[in-house]
Amino acid sequence: MLHRSRAFAAEGGAPVEILTFDNFRDYPDIRKTLTEQGKLTGGVTLRNIWEDLASLAGDAPVLPAEELTGFTPLGETGTPVTSVEGGPSGRTQRFAADGTTLLQTDYLREDGSLFLSDRNDVDTPGQHGGRSLTLCNAQGLPVEQWRSSWEMYRSWLDHLTDGHDSFFIVDNKHAATFMKTYRRPSATVFLMVHDSHLATAVDGPASPLSGSGDVVVPRFDNFDGVAILTRMQAEDIRARVGDIGNIHVIPNSRALPVQPVEGDRDPTAGVLLAQLRPLKQIDHAIRAVTDVNHRLQTTATLGIYGEGDEGARLESLIQRLGVSSLVQLKGHTHSPARVFGESSFSLLTSSSESFGLVILESMSAGCVPIAYDIHYGPSSIITHGVNGYIVEYGNEQALAECVAAFLGLPAEQKATMREAAISRAVDFSDAPVVSMWSEALTAAAASKAIPAPELQVAVTDTVWGTWSDGALELRVTARLTAESDSLDADTPRFLCRLRIRGTESFFRASGEVTGHTAEGEFSSVFRFGPDVMQALSEYVVDATLETQLLGRRVSSRLPFRAPVPSPMDVYGTVHGNLSLRPLRPAPAPSTSTANAV
Template sequence: MAHHYDGSVPSTPGRDTTVAFPSGTYAAATWTIPTDFGGMTSALLRRSRTFVEEAGVPVKVLTFDPLLDLGRARADLEAVGALAPGVTLHNVWADLREWSDDDVRPAEGAPPTPRERGSDGEQVRVEPDAEGGPDRYLHFRPDGSLAAVDERTDDGRRITLYTRDGREGRSWSSVYSVYRAWIGRVLPDRPAYVVVDSKTMTKFFAVLQRPTVYTAQVVHGAHLAAKAKDAHGPLTLARTPLMENLDAFDAVVFLTEGQRRDVIERVGPRDNTAVVPNSTELPAAPATLGPRPPHGVMLAGLTGRKRVPQALRGFRLAAEATGLPLRLDVYGDGPERARLEGLASDVPGATLHGYVRGAAERFSEASFMLLTSRAEGLPLVFAEAMARGCVPIAYDIRYGPADIITDGVDGFLVPDGDVDALALAIEKFVRLDDEAVARMRAAAIATAQGYSATAVVGRWAEVFADMTRRRPVHVERPGRGQQVVRRLAGMLRRAPR
C-alpha cells in the first residue's frame, strides 16, 4: 500500500530533516484546545511542530470536544503562531457535519423529512434534561441543516446522522463507535502513529484495537496522589484508567525516568514504557562563562503550589548569612500576588515583577534560579535557565528536578520543603569562586542540550521504531479471501461467550 500525506511539508530554511520516523501517518490526540491553553496543550503543539521540522512528517491534531469551535480554534492558534505549517487541527463532530449524504447512508428510498434547523452560525445546540444536565447535542451544518443528534436516554446513548434534506442515516449506540469510524477516515494511511496527550481520551485509545494504528500515551502529570508515600501509594483518579490499561498501549511515555521507575516498581517490568521529555526552545550558548552578579530569578505562577513564600524566606536567610548584595526577581502572576507582594516588601533585594513576556530571557543576566514547587511534571524552566548558563537550585520533589539536575555538578537539589537547606544551597553557590561557578555553568549548558528539539525528536523516533519492531504491521490491501477470514475472525471475537 502506498503511503501519502495530505499537504506538503514546509521547508525550514537552514535546517535539514535528519531524524527518520517509520513510514506512516502521525497524529496527536487531545480532548479539546482551550482558549487559554497551558502546559499540556503547549507541549502537544510544540512537539507536533518539531515533528514537522525535524522529521519532515505532517501531524494531525485530533480533538473530540463536541463544543469546540474548530474554525475559531484554528484562527486563535494561527494568530499566536502556535499552529505551525504542516500541523492541522481536526475535530470529530466538525468532520461529521461535513460528511456527504452518501457517507451518511440514508435508507434507500427514504423520503426527505423536516428537521430542526440551526440559527445563523449555530454549530451546536445543547438541550438540557429535567435536572439541568445535557440531554441532547444537536449539530448543525453551516447551511442550518441538522447533521447529527447525540442523545442520552434511559436506554443508553444514540448518535444519529442526517442528510441535508432530513433523512435519517447511520447511527451508533456508543460514542466510542463514532470515534472509531472517524479515526478510520481521518487517518486513512496506514500504519498510523497516534500520540495521546489527554487523560480524557485514555480509555478510548486503550480499547481502540486497530491493528494498523499504533498508540502512545504520554503521562504529563503525576500518577500518584499527593499523600502517596512511595510507588505503591494511592493513585490520582485521573490516572487510574491508564494504570489499569498500561498494556493496551504500544508505548507509555513518561517525561521523567523517576516516574517510569515508580510505575515499573508498582506493576512490574514492561517493555512498552519509555522516557521522552518535552523539548523547549534553547538559545545559543552564552558567549562567555565569566562571572555574573549574585542575582537570582524565579519564574512561577503565584499560587500555593509554587510555594513562593518559602523561596523568599530561603533567599532572605542566605542574604543575611553572606552579607552580600543578593537580588531575587520573581516573574509571574496569580491569585496570591497581593499577599506575596506584602511578603516581598520585607525581603531586601526581592522584587515581584508580575507577568512579563519573554521572562526566560532574564536567565541570561542571572547567576542562579529557584524552584520551590510542591509538584511539577517536567519543569522545562530548568532547561531554559541552564541553556543560558543560569544554575538551578531546586527542591527535590517527586519527578522532575532529579531527572535534570546532578547535584553539585550543574545545579543543587534541596530536600523538599526544607527552607534552611534552600538558604544553605544559595549561600554555598554565591560563595563559590569564579572558576567553580564557570564549571557549573558549562555543565548546566551541556545538560540543557538534551532538551533541544533535535534531541527530543530523536528519542521519539526511537519510540516509534520500537513500537514497529515489537508489533510489526502489514498494511497490504487484503484480497477477497483475506477479507472473508478477517470478517469471520471479527464475528468470533464479538460472539457471546
C-alpha cells in the same frame, strides 16, 4: 505537546495533526493566536471533530428507516426548542419537563441544514436514557448512526487514517480513557505521562496515586507504548505494575539557542517560573531569598513569573516580610529564554514534578538551577555542584544557604557552571529526543505486527507464604498450551496482579521462572514487598496470574490451596530466638494409684 509536534515536523519531516474532541470553542481564533505566538507552524495543524463532522457525511448512502434508532430532528417534531449560540456550529436543544435535563441537541451547518442529531432519551421518550447520534448529509438525511460519543470518535479517527499506518500520542488523561479503546492493526497508540503518578512519594513506589495517576496507571496495559519523562519515574512505575515491555523513557525536549554565558546577566538576580498554585510552594522561595538577604547578608533578588490563585497570598507574604524591593510577582511571560538569560540562578521549590522542563529552559540559557530533590526530574537533569544544585526537599534554610554559596563563588567558577548547564541542556535538544521517539514508535509498531498465537493457561498449583518483614511470596505453577511452536519461539513472561476489589487499582510483580518441563508446565515466584502489603492492608484484594507470549496476554485467577497443616508452631522466645513447639498441648504424664493394705 505543541513543542513536540513542531519538533516532529521539523526533525522528522512528517506532518503532525493535533486532534481535539471538545465542542464550544472558537478554533479559528485558537489557530490564529497559536500561529501568532509561533506555536503552530508549518507541518503542524489543529483539527477538531466538530468542524469535520459537517463535511464527514460526503456522498454516503442514506440509511434506511429500519436501521435507525431514535432519529427525530427537532425541526420536525413541533416540540419547544432552545437555540444556542457559540461553538463551531449553531444548535437547537430540547429539555425534559423539569426544564434542566437535556434530552436532545441538533447541530446545524452554516446554511441551517442538520448535520448531527444527538438524542439522549431513546429508551423512553421524555426521560434521560439511551443515546443515538445521527450524522446527516447536506440535505439533512441520515447517513450514519452511533450509540455513544466514543463510537463517533472512533469513526472519525478511522476516517482520518483511512486504514494507513498511523501513530497517536495521547497527552490528556481524559482522552486516555477513550483512546485505550481505539485498537486497530494499523494504529500505534502511545500514552504520554506528563506528571508524577504519585500524590506524594514518601512511601516510595507504593505511595498513593495522584488524581491523574489513578486515571492512567491502571490503563497502561491498554496502550502500545507509554512514554515516561525520567528513568527514576519509569523504575518506580515498573516496581508498582511490573514490566510488560511497553514503557519507554523519553524526556521533553527544547530547541536550544546558544546563549552568551554572561552577557547582560544580573549577577544577583534569581528567577522562578511557575503557576502560582500550592503545589509549587513558591512561599518557600520567597522566605529563602529573604533569608539570604537578612541572615546571610548576601544580596539576592527574585523575579516570580506566572499566574494563578496563589497570587494574592504570595503578595501578602512579600509585603509582610518587607522584601517588596527584592522579591516581585511579575505575571506571565511569553519570553522565558530572555528572562533566564538575564538572571543568574533559578529556583524550583515544587512538591512534585515529572520532569522539570523549567530546569531545562534555565540551563539552556546558562541560568544555574537550584532545585528541591523531589520525585521526579531535578536529579535526572542536574549534577549537583557541576551544572546546578539539588537541595534537600522542604529545607528552606539549606535552600537559602545554597543560593548564598552560589552567589559567593568566583566569577570564573560561575562561568564554568553556566557552560556546564548549557552543555547538559544540549542532551535534551530536539534532534536526539525525536530520535528516541522514532525508535520507541517503530519498536511498538513492529511488536504490534507480530501475530499473537492462541494460548491457554491452566494454573495447577498456588503456594503462598509471608516473610518476617511483612512481604508476601506466591509460588505459582501453570501449564501452557500454545499453537504450533510458539513456546519454542519465545519465552513466556509471568506477572501476578493484586487488584483492589471494586476498583481498577492494582500492584503487579514480575515472576522469576524457577523451572519448566517439556510438557509446558512453568513454575514462577512472585514477591510483593512489605510496602505494597501495607498499602493494600485495608482492602479486599484479588490475585491473578498474567501470562504473556508473543503479544498474547491471558489472565487467570489463582486458585486457593490451604497450606498443609504443620504439627509444630514456630514462635519467638522471650529472648527473641526462634523455637518450635507442638500445636496441640502435650499429653499429661500417665499416673497410677496404689492401695496400701
